[in-house]
Amino acid sequence: MRLLLVKTERGLRFLQEDYSTNGGGAKPGAGRWTPVQVPEDSGLQARIASHLSYAEEVPDRKAAIFGSGGQLGVELKQEFARRGWEVKGFERTQVDITDRAAVEAALASFDPQLVLNSAAYNQVDVAETEPQAALSANGLAVRNLAMACRQIDAQLVHFSTDYVFDGTKGSPYAEEDATRPLGAYAVSKLAGELFAQAYLDNPLIIRTCGVYGPGGLHTARGNFVELMLRLAASGQPIRVVNDHVASPTYAPALAEKTADLVEKGKTGVFHVGGGTPISWYEWAGLIFAAAGLQPQLRATNEREYRTAARRPKFSALSNAKMEGAGVAPMPALEDALRQYFERRG
Numbered sequence: 001m002r003l004l005l006v007k008t009e010r011g012l013r014f015l016q017e018d019y020s021t022n023g024g025g026a027k028p029g030a031g032r033w034t035p036v037q038v039p040e041d042s043g044l045q046a047r048i049a050s051h052l053s054y055a056e057e058v059p060d061r062k063a064a065i066f067g068s069g070g071q072l073g074v075e076l077k078q079e080f081a082r083r084g085w086e087v088k089g090f091e092r093t094q095v096d097i098t099d100r101a102a103v104e105a106a107l108a109s110f111d112p113q114l115v116l117n118s119a120a121y122n123q124v125d126v127a128e129t130e131p132q133a134a135l136s137a138n139g140l141a142v143r144n145l146a147m148a149c150r151q152i153d154a155q156l157v158h159f160s161t162d163y164v165f166d167g168t169k170g171s172p173y174a175e176e177d178a179t180r181p182l183g184a185y186a187v188s189k190l191a192g193e194l195f196a197q198a199y200l201d202n203p204l205i206i207r208t209c210g211v212y213g214p215g216g217l218h219t220a221r222g223n224f225v226e227l228m229l230r231l232a233a234s235g236q237p238i239r240v241v242n243d244h245v246a247s248p249t250y251a252p253a254l255a256e257k258t259a260d261l262v263e264k265g266k267t268g269v270f271h272v273g274g275g276t277p278i279s280w281y282e283w284a285g286l287i288f289a290a291a292g293l294q295p296q297l298r299a300t301n302e303r304e305y306r307t308a309a310r311r312p313k314f315s316a317l318s319n320a321k322m323e324g325a326g327v328a329p330m331p332a333l334e335d336a337l338r339q340y341f342e343r344r345g
């Protein structure tokens with residue numbers, strides 16, 4: 001076994017390399033580094049430090065990102081790397097967050113200060129036929145992440161949704177408004193928030209809304225902008241609900257505001273939506289205008305356009321708390337959409 005002493009912004013940290021269990025043979029350098037808990041005030045830290053031959057000062061700005069192949073995940077990777085963080089992204093094929101052992105192994109070997117969870121089961125209607133899958137990925141898996149963060153003393157940043165609200169307020173939701181989820185997806189996301197808060201003292205929970213980013217071009221689920229462009233290309237008339245209002249959120253701007261909140265040391269619940277309440281029908285109109293398309297677009301409503309899951313009618317989020325914390329406002333909807341099309345190419 002080898003011990004490594006690392007001097008970080010959080011004080012001295014001890015890591016042990018356990019290579020004895022490595023199937024490839026008991027070779028130093030082939031094992032996993034895991035943190036060792038050494039009480040700070042026992043004098044033990046100083047005694048161990050005096051026996052170590054190797055000590056190194058390392059910058060303690062490591063961020064692990066789960067769900068890094070998703071729309072938000074790809075932007076978080078870029079944004080934190082741009083700000084000088086050492087970033088490691090885990091796509092679903094590398095780490096499935098429902099696998100507790102895999103989460104723990106990933107975090108123990110990288111030992112980040114910050115863990116961002118942008119992985120999520122986002123199929124709102126399908127969740128009504130497979131609520132266990134939604135609860136597993138959006139709820140229980142957050143428990144895995146929170147417990148692993150506790151072990152390595154890392155901060156968890158978790159993303160949640162406007163769908164934790166029932167949509168009856170009629171004006172943008174603030175962080176302290178009462179939650180009342182309306183379906184299996186929404187319940188599973190609220191469960192994720194509760195698990196993060198149950199196991200950690202200071203998680204940062206960011207609720208967002210209608211996310212669209214260039215990453216959606218390459219994901220199976222895509223986003224609303226890409227869905228509208230596909231429908232327009234099909235030449236069929238397009239019906240979009242005009243009685244449901246949200247605040248569509250540009251993923252690169254969300255990643256930027258996330259990094260701002262982290263670097264300001266903020267914890268608790270924050271809303272980061274697009275900043276402009278708009279109906280899905282009006283949003284579709286803006287998208288077609290920005291794309292220079294004129295498909296047959298018709299307004300409909302939830303009575304005519306039935307879906308498996310109930311959705312909040314008005315779920316725009318207020319960003320007032322974020323702005324009050326000194327973070328610049330989100331870009332205007334039209335500007336964000338223009339940037340989306342520029343990056344989309």
Ligand SMILES: NC(=O)c1ccc[n+]([C@@H]2O[C@H](COP(=O)([O-])OP(=O)(O)OC[C@H]3O[C@@H](n4cnc5c(N)ncnc54)[C@H](OP(=O)(O)O)[C@@H]3O)[C@@H](O)[C@H]2O)c1
Pocket residue numbers: 066067068069070071072073091092095096097098117118119120121122137141159160161162189208209210211212216219220221
């Ligand atoms: N998209 C929205 O409209 C919206 C609205 C409100 C809130 N949010 C929240 O915002 C956050 C980011 O969403 P997004 O738009 O970036 O979603 P996204 O594009 O669908 O990305 C989610 C990512 O999570 C991965 N994933 C799913 N299950 C996983 C698991 N068990 N283990 C590891 N990875 C898993 C997905 O991989 P696969 O593609 O392989 O499944 C995908 O790469 C999520 O917390 C979401 O709930 C999103």
